[in-house]
Amino acid sequence: MEKQIVYKVPGGKLLKISLSFDETTHKIKDIMISGDFFAYPEESIEDLEQVLKEKVLDAKELQDVIGSFIKDHDVEFIGVDASTLTDAILEALA
Numbered sequence: 001m002e003k004q005i006v007y008k009v010p011g012g013k014l015l016k017i018s019l020s021f022d023e024t025t026h027k028i029k030d031i032m033i034s035g036d037f038f039a040y041p042e043e044s045i046e047d048l049e050q051v052l053k054e055k056v057l058d059a060k061e062l063q064d065v066i067g068s069f070i071k072d073h074d075v076e077f078i079g080v081d082a083s084t085l086t087d088a089i090l091e092a093l094a
Helices: 044-052 059-072 082-091
Strands: 002-008 014-021 028-035 038-040 076-078
Touching: 002 082, 014 082, 028 044, 028 082, 038 044, 044 059, 059 082
Parallel strands: none
Antiparallel strands: 002 014, 014 028, 038 076
């Protein structure tokens, strides 16, 4: 199944999530994250998208994976964090 949403982050930033997932296993097949936020280094968004493939659409698992990715790769996000990214991804399921 494919979904595309625009998620308003508390504070006014917008996230656009394009998500393709398996309805049976609830695993992410493909994901694209964009919006009016900044990430340093810039390529970290594409790297995070790759890491999220095959992950289960579960709040705790996603937040753990995203949080670990940010810490392990020394990524700096301005306008979003692991929690808001997780919320936006899960919003695509609604």
